[in-house]
Amino acid sequence: xxxxxxxxxxxxxxxxxxxxxxxxxxxxxxxxxxxxxxxxxxxxxxxxxxxxxxxxxxxxxxxxxxxxxxxxxxxxxxxxxxxxxxxxxxxxxxxxxxxxxxxxxxxxxxxxxxxxxxxxxxxxxxxxxxxxxxxxxxxxxxxxxxxxxxxxxxxxxxxxxxxxxxxxxxxxxxxxxxxxxxxxxxxxxxxxxxxxxxxxxxxxxxxxxxxxxxxxxxxxxxxxxxxxxxxxxxxxxxxxxxxxxxxxxxxxxxxxxxxxxxxxxxxxxxxxxxxxxxxxxxxxxxxxxxxxxxxxxxxxxxxxxxxxxxxxxxxxxxxxxxxxxxxxxxxxxxxxxxxxxx
Numbered sequence: 001x002x003x004x005x006x007x008x009x010x011x012x013x014x015x016x017x018x019x020x021x022x023x024x025x026x027x028x029x030x031x032x033x034x035x036x037x038x039x040x041x042x043x044x045x046x047x048x049x050x051x052x053x054x055x056x057x058x059x060x061x062x063x064x065x066x067x068x069x070x071x072x073x074x075x076x077x078x079x080x081x082x083x084x085x086x087x088x089x090x091x092x093x094x095x096x097x098x099x100x101x102x103x104x105x106x107x108x109x110x111x112x113x114x115x116x117x118x119x120x121x122x123x124x125x126x127x128x129x130x131x132x133x134x135x136x137x138x139x140x141x142x143x144x145x146x147x148x149x150x151x152x153x154x155x156x157x158x159x160x161x162x163x164x165x166x167x168x169x170x171x172x173x174x175x176x177x178x179x180x181x182x183x184x185x186x187x188x189x190x191x192x193x194x195x196x197x198x199x200x201x202x203x204x205x206x207x208x209x210x211x212x213x214x215x216x217x218x219x220x221x222x223x224x225x226x227x228x229x230x231x232x233x234x235x236x237x238x239x240x241x242x243x244x245x246x247x248x249x250x251x252x253x254x255x256x257x258x259x260x261x262x263x264x265x266x267x268x269x270x271x272x273x274x275x276x277x278x279x280x281x282x283x284x285x286x287x288x289x290x291x292x293x294x295x296x297x298x299x300x301x302x303x304x305x306x307x308x309x310x311x312x313x314x315x316x317x318x319x320x321x322x323x324x325x326x327x328x329x330x331x332x333x334x335x336x337x338x339x340x341x342x
Contacts, residue, residue, distance in 0.1 A: 006095075007049050020210035021049060027209040028052040030119040032107055032135060034083040035059070036189065037149050038125025039071040040198025041205070046091045048206055052099045053091075056115060057083040058106040058330055068191035106330050107131055109252050109259070112138050121208050122146035123201055127183060128337050129176060130251070130260070136161070136169035137249040145208055149201040152182050154190050154224030156197035159233065160204050160214040167236040168244040172218065176258055176277065185338040186289050193223050264327040271323045271332035279319035286315070290339065311335060 004011065004021060011021050027050045031038050034057040045053055061069075061076040061083055069083075076086040084102035091100055103115060107126075116122055116138045124132055124147060132148060139146045140163045148169060149158040161168055200219065207214045216234040221227070242248045250256040261274040287303055290296045294307040303315040311325035313335060321340065323332040 010048060015212055016206075016210050020212070023211060024049045024206065024209050025051045027121070028054075028119045029121045029123060029205060029209070030054040030056065030116050031123045031125050032056045032116075032131065033125030033127065034071075034087045035065065035125060035127065036068040036184070036191075036194035037151060037198040037201065038083075038123075039069045039087060040195050041123050041125055041149075041202045042087055042091055043071060043094070044199060044202035045205060046095045046098050046100070048202075049095070050098065050205075050209065052101075054101040054103060054115070054119065055084045055087055056103045056105065056107055057087075058104065059083050059334055061086050068189060068194050070195070106333055107134065109134065109254060112252065113142070116144065117142050119144060121205050123205055124148045124150075125198070128341065129173070130258070132169055133176060133251045133258070136243060137251045139163055140168050140244050140247070141249055141252070147201045147204050147208075149197045151194045151197045152184055152189050153187050154193055155220070155222045156193045157218060157220040158197050158200050158204070159218040160208070160216075162214075163244065166216070167233050167238065168241060170243040171236055171238040171241045172233065174238070174241070183338060183341050185293060186341070190223065193221065196221065196223065262329045262333060264329055265322075269325060269327055271326060271329055273321040273323065273332060273336050275319045277319075281315060281317050281319055283317065293339065305339065307335065307339065313339065315340075 007021050010016055011018050029045060029050050031042055031053065034042065034055050042053065042055060060080045061072045063077045065072055066077060071087045071090050082104045084104050088100050088102040105111060107115060112134050122135055122139055122144055124135060126132060135146055143163045145162045147160055150156060204214050216232060218231040218233045220229040239245045242250060250258050257277050263272045265272055287296050287298050290305045294305055297304045304312060305315065306312045311323060314322040321336060323335055326332055
């Protein structure tokens with residue numbers, strides 16, 4: 001028997017009340033990415049009494065995470081614990097009545113519908129656009145609301161996406177990036193912005209589960225320059241949107257040009273990453289950005305980047321990347337996401 005008195009201060013908040021709390025306790029939420037945003041989101045939802053939470057993450061805890069990923073400690077980093085496991089351990093100690101399912105995997109077109117289907121809400125704790133388009137395809141196809149969020153440097157944004165009611169992610173961002181994007185590993189990030197954006201995502205999730213009205217804006221914040229922007233997106237649905245308008249789920253389609261091919265090259269300790277979508281790498285600016293994170297050499301044809309003593313990424317102008325030093329596709333994906341932005 002769940003004791004409601006542990007949530008007494010939340011129940012006293014009239015828009016939630018006892019009925020809203022019961023809805024939270026019956027709620028099912030999937031969080032994709034248990035990093036800076038995901039740890040904040042999971043912490044709030046577990047403390048608020050969301051009854052069933054799935055944590056999905058492919059990475060392990062590193063010391064550089066501890067500056068902003070609030071559920072982890074030095075022991076987790078020393079042991080290289082998977083983030084989904086480390087987070088689950090502390091979250092269970094916070095609220096043992098909550099059902100937490102930890103999934104150590106890379107969310108992709110092969111498993112996304114299985115892992116995300118059947119949930120009341122999906123929350124974005126990821127750091128790349130391709131996974132967000134994938135989440136969006138699943139959400140629209142299965143009519144699941146989801147909360148988009150992103151943070152880098154001192155900036156962050158979030159939005160509530162409800163299939164058939166609001167614009168979908170593809171309406172808001174029609175064109176998938178065809179070049180390297182900004183990531184925390186490239187230009188850094190401040191801990192307070194991830195905490196703020198993750199907290200906003202958590203409260204919008206609580207509103208959804210409690211049956212309350214959610215924010216209709218795309219919210220943007222810059223905490224260093226003290227600026228904010230609210231963009232009303234309530235009437236922003238695009239009837240010609242490939243995803244929600246035409247129901248063409250390209251990011252779930254293996255034949256789509258948006259897919260990225262990952263192949264472990266036999267006997268070479270190398271993974272080849274080959275985007276099917278044509279792209280042009282910025283050889284003027286990318287080397288300077290990469291130099292902040294490792295050793296770089298380049299010529300007119302390719303960039304060689306070594307973020308550590310084990311791995312070297314060879315980046316070609318058309319976006320193809322060879323990750324030397326591993327045949328682990330999951331590890332290669334992590335490196336690619338960190339330094340290429342998607």
